[in-house]
Amino acid sequence: MTALTLGNAALLRTGAYIDGRWDDAGSGTFDVHNPATGALVGSVARHGAAAASRAVEAATTAQVAWAARSAGDRAVILRRWHDLMLANADDLARLMTAEQGKPLAEARGEIAYAASFLLWFAEEARRVYGMVIPGNTPTRRLTAIRQPVGVAAAITPWNFPAAMITRKVAPALAVGCAVVLKPSELTPLSALALAALAEEAGVPAGVFNVVAGDAEAIGDVLTRDPRVRKFSFTGSTAVGKMLAARCMETVKRVSLELGGNAPFIVFDDADVEAAADGAMASKFRNTGQTCVCANRFLVQDGIYDAFAEALARRVSALRAGDGLAGVTDQGPLINQAAVEKVVRHRDDALARGARVLAEGQVAAGEGDGNFIPATLLGDVPADALLTREETFGPLAGLTRFAREADAIRMANDTPAGLAAYLYTADGARATRVGERLEYGMVGLNTGIISTEVAPFGGIKESGFGREGSVFGIDDYVSIKLLAAEIACNE
């Protein structure tokens, strides 16, 4: 059941999608609420281990025929799925804003971003090349071929309810894998709408399956079933570590896209207005609920006051509200627990001597939602919770530094290693510091780094594997050696 009306009612699905069939008969239902208003958006069939096992069975059977099809065939279907996403972008965006809260314009942006992975890997499908290797003897012929790993399981988060799915499913299907997906129970409707479009695009039954409900029970099947040969997780570091460890019982291929703690470093010679614009784009996208958000600001002494003033001007102008009711700056946080974490980080920093430099507004009448005004703090100490933990909300804190070496040390002083940013007019310094930052991705004079054409992923405790780009295929293929003896014994 859903309380939303869309132009294309076929996108409103509330059951599991297994082996090409919709299964609304779960053990009861779980509710999806609008984080801006608290209103019920839909009730989704609650599935668990049995449905997950059926999905793995269906994927195991379907994967063989899917891998046997030509790369061109798979490319055509992925391209059609891409085209259908764009043709239904308005409905998909409204559904996303209703269940996740991001302003409609951001939701439309995510739909385009999510669809771009389908297009990218529709093209990459035709380029899964191998290699002929000069034989180690005159009559030995050696060939390395890339083959799909088989059945892939994916578990994804709520903050980007479409893009985190296609960023995994597109490369998997491109190379001939089949997928069982467990989306977040906070945003299942976007995932089920994607499945409806995959079905319409001609993705064969069993090649793409979606099961939601009892996360632990489903996850237990996906991490333990030996027929699952690949496990791809995007979410918090703690959950990722636990699930990955369980995958090792059957030595699955694993890729992890985990939490971040991005430093945003501003050097004295930076363009202060450009740096402030980049800071806003990085910090407040998706109301700060983004894994690559700037999480702490390291600002050199000479530019500190000018940057603080420029950023304060911008933060003060932010307005949070219901993304379906016209607010475009900031939406709600996903739930009350998220609000409480931001408050905890803010109050901890203030107790350690930080000061409020600016505060945005919350639109009138947003009393029931999970809203918190965007806030900028100054003089945040390096040992504040805001500096050491991922805040995942619209709270920014400025910390001073004196020398380049201090900035690098402070920036690297975290178990996370996903994204980092630095602003400087000095090209040599940009390269020198960028190379020394211990992160999977570094923005140089930009606050936005995510695109389907570039490798996305972290190091250290932010995970491993890369999504998007020419590298995104690697997580879904195995390399096989064919060694042939061609000696003639006549």
Ligand SMILES: NC(=O)c1ccc[n+]([C@@H]2O[C@H](COP(=O)([O-])OP(=O)(O)OC[C@H]3O[C@@H](n4cnc5c(N)ncnc54)[C@H](O)[C@@H]3O)[C@@H](O)[C@H]2O)c1
């Ligand atoms: N690196 C990236 O690309 C990336 C992208 C988006 C979000 N994230 C990270 O994800 C986090 C926010 O997402 P979240 O709150 O959904 O994370 P989460 O870890 O709470 O949940 C992620 C997924 O794991 C599932 N899950 C949770 N516990 C489980 C269990 N015991 N068994 C099986 N499944 C379980 C959830 O249902 C959800 O589908 C942040 O830390 C953010 O940095 C990282």
Ligand SMILES: O=C[C@H](O)CS(=O)(=O)O
């Ligand atoms: O939350 C992190 C996602 O990866 C979002 S994006 O890829 O940076 O847009």
